[in-house]
Amino acid sequence: MSIYFLINCIIVFVCLLYSTITDIKKREVSNYITIGLLVYGTIANAIYFFLIKGYLSTIYFLMFDALVFLICYLLWKLGIFAGGDAKLFSGIAATIPILSQSIFFMGWSGFPFILSLFILSILAMFPIVSVKLLFVYFKRANIKEKVVSSLRKNFAGFVFNILYVVSLFFVFSFFTLPFWIFLIISIFLGFVSKRIRYPLSVVIFVVAVIINPSSTISVMLLSIVIALFIALMINLFVLSKSGIFNYKKRVADLMEGDLLAHNLIQDNKKLIPLKFDFWLHLKIAFKQSLKKGIKPIFELLEKRKHLYREIVINNTLAAGVSKKEISQIKKRYFEKEIELKETTPLVPSILLAYVVLIVFGDVVWLLVSLI
Structure with a gap:
């Protein structure tokens, strides 16, 4: 060098x-x-x-x-x-x-x-975001309750899915069958009814234990621990997108680069937050379209177009608010506090x-x- x-x-x-x-x-x-x-x-x-x-x-x-x-x-x-x-x-x-x-x-x-x-x-x-989310998870009781509730609700299916994938892998390895067949069967079993998949998972697990008891059990336990950690992180990421990690800050203390939780639209002479979850509404519109045709989707798109036309400050991305936008917020946003997104440097x-x-x-x- x-x-x-x-x-x-x-x-x-x-x-x-x-x-x-x-x-x-x-x-x-x-x-x-x-x-x-x-x-x-x-x-x-x-x-x-x-x-x-x-x-x-x-x-x-x-x-x-x-x-x-x-x-x-x-x-x-x-x-x-x-x-x-x-x-x-x-x-x-x-x-x-x-x-x-x-x-x-x-x-x-x-x-x-x-x-x-x-x-x-x-x-x-x-890894940095994961550590931060874990810190917030252990710090805030309300978030901890939501994550634990979600994990508890899906825990049985979660364990059975790991059970049949790991067990099936050992069975296929023992009989030296092609890996692509293992993948196809694993994916297929994922779409099978729980009434069939759960008993079948137990049967495959028993066969795998008979073939290779120590490796099957140790790998399965390790897989469950790793998968539980991944599931925890996924739940935390989903919650972070839902706005549960957002916080409020005094408008007087706003700094350049602060990230708004919502776009601001004009309502007469004042600015108000646009609390419109487009993806949630799109999901609802798709369900409605199964009964009413494509009309609900077009209505939603038209509503979104109208609302976004009213946006005065569109700063929910990484750049955050500028000094000029902060000045505008201080003049026309009449609440004492404004909601911001929790961000990671x-x-x-x-x-x-x-x-x-x-x-x-x-x-x-x-x-x-x-x-």
Whole structure:
């Protein structure tokens, strides 16, 4: 690893570490960090490419730098990225355009470094969000009751499904039958009535225990524990989408980047939240269409079109509210508090992904090339 590349890696790491702390504490990423990183990376690499590889490589780098900046800007405008996250990605791309080697491994990557970082950052969100959801789960009694109730209601079917899949796998392994047949039968049994599937699961389990008792029981118990954890996380994710993790904040304390739980529409001269769950209404409309034809769906689409035409502030995506929108809310939203979405900062995920890539190399490219 060259000294120049190592210096850039350290600079990006320090910037990410500081930004992670501010993102967690204050939910903001400093412009001094992001813009400073962007300016430094652009100037330093333009000089480096010109001196080492010539003017043509410099032009290619500047074109790449501008393209990444434009893409990040568009993602911010679409509400997919918050402003600080978009500028941070642009700065990292300018400072480390290509990952040619890592601390422990050397190897070529077919991806631009920023693409691998983006993909791995999204993947790194899942364990971070999972930990956060588990923390909220143990902290809030009302959420705990809902999740436990849901798991209890589906527990029997859940265990029987694991029972027949694991048992069937051992039976097929013993008779060395093709895996695709196992998949087809497993899927087919999933659609069979419970009255048939449950007794059949027990029979297959008994056969599997006779064939390989220790492995069948140990794998089944492990599968149940893992599957219960996955089911818990799915329930928490579903609840998070339903708005149970939303919270209220004083309008006077609103900050740039805060994420509204609902779009705001105009009602005379004031702003009110648009509490309209389109997907829930669509589900109801589909059920009604079975009896009344397609008319309920068209009526719903027309209602949605009319309501969304009235939207004044549409900031329920990652970008959050701007200073201009906050000013408008303070003037025209007459409630003392406004409902916001509970969000998870992205910068810690970027830091985690960055460390993995710098230490172990481009694991994303490695996985893609293996596929």
